Amino acid sequence: MKRTANAHWAGNLKEGKGNLSTQSGILNQTNYSFKTRFTGEETGTNPEELLAAAHAGCFTMAVSAILTEKGLSATALDTEATVSMEGLSITAVHLNITGSVSGITAEVFEAITKGAEQNCLISKVLNIPISSEAHFIA
Structure with a gap:
């Protein structure tokens, strides 16, 4: 593909x-x-915003894939990806996910998101620090 x-x-x-x-x-x-x-003086996009969107989408799908492997399905998963820049360098990405999943605890949800943080395809190609924060809705 x-x-x-x-x-x-x-x-x-x-x-x-x-x-x-x-x-x-x-x-x-x-x-x-x-x-x-x-x-920010014009309406339009930029490469960093597109990277954030790609990473948020990839990470959220990776969380869903791990849940699916465990026989679970999310009611809702919402992720915000923040791409940090210093000068002309992208220095980090932070993923902030909120999820509602029946049948697991907040601790299990956080472990799943940490696995997805490191293993989604976009995370794997970036050579910068990637962090995540999970918020679980019971």
Whole structure:
């Protein structure tokens, strides 16, 4: 399996603009620019936001996969991924998950999320510190 995305850019770094499109079409010429990335003066996305979305999705699916292996199913799993930057370096990702799962304890849920933290596909390709915090709703 291969997945693709395309980026287009025109102009210089600070005043130029670009757009991103994905194979699925969910992103279709979505705006990105220096301003969407570093100043927030325009509406659009940026690579770090897309990395956060990818990591949140991957991690949440990994938690669901571990639950499925245990014969469990979540009522709800909600994850926020925070990508930290210092200068022009991505330095860390923190995953904050809230979950509601019948038949387990908060301690079991936290252990499951720690396993997913290290083993989701996005976590495996990043060479930065990754942390997680689990909030269990009984």
